[in-house]
Amino acid sequence: MTSIQAEATFQSCALFARVTGPSRLILLKMATPQRFVSGELIFRQGDPCPGLFLVGTGLIRIFMLAPTGKQQILHQATPGGTFAEVAAIGQFACPAFAEAAIDSECLLLPNDQFQRALQEDHSLCLQLLGGLAGRVHRFVELLEDMTLRDAAGRVARFLLNAADTDSDRVLWPGLKKDLANQLNLTSETFSRTLRRLHDAGIVISTPGQDLQIASRERLKQISDGLFPLL
Secondary structure: HHHHHHHHHHHHOOOOOOOOHHHHHHHHHHHHHEEEEOOOOEEEEEEOOEEEEEEEEEEEEEEEOOOOEEEEEEEEEEEOOOOOOOHHHHHHHHHOOOOOOOOOOEEEEEEEHHHHHHHHHHHHHHHHHOOOHHHHHHHHHHHHHHHHHHHHHHHHHHHHEEEOOOEEEOOOOOOOHHHHHHHHOOOOHHHHHHHHHOOOEEEEEEOOOOOOEEHHHHHHHHHHHOOOEE
């Protein structure tokens, strides 16, 4: 990854959106390019945290394993996303597994250098707070989806959040079975719900197996539980 690509990765990262000036330069200087092939395990739950990762290209699957061996996907980090951020900032062990879903390029802010920057640069700490608040808010939304929304509501909420704001087109970030797992749905329920949305004319299939939202208003009503999906 070139220095220009590294800068572009930081610019697209929501967590570091408010980090500018000298603080941004400090992070760029310590950032180490990392390449992972599809299926490569980056770290295991309980491992010492290697640092904070920013995704440049590819897709990283973050998941936990139940005692039964069942995998539960917590989230999938796409370009501009981050992972291991809470463990790196809080100096915890890795709380989950991280695996490259496809060939990926990331930037690693090594733990020792990152901690030193946090201790020496108070502006960096303050600038990071806004990004962390947004991260917590997204996880609260995920918990809300799992506890308060039915299958249709969860899928509708996901589509609204994933859609391009200008074109209303949804590009799938990874495999549909992984998205279903992330929403705590079976693959069959996820596919059936998408089919019902399609049959109702709320979404339209596009080339490349992506989707186009035809009615954002109706999708929002389903997300809020105000419009039953018959």
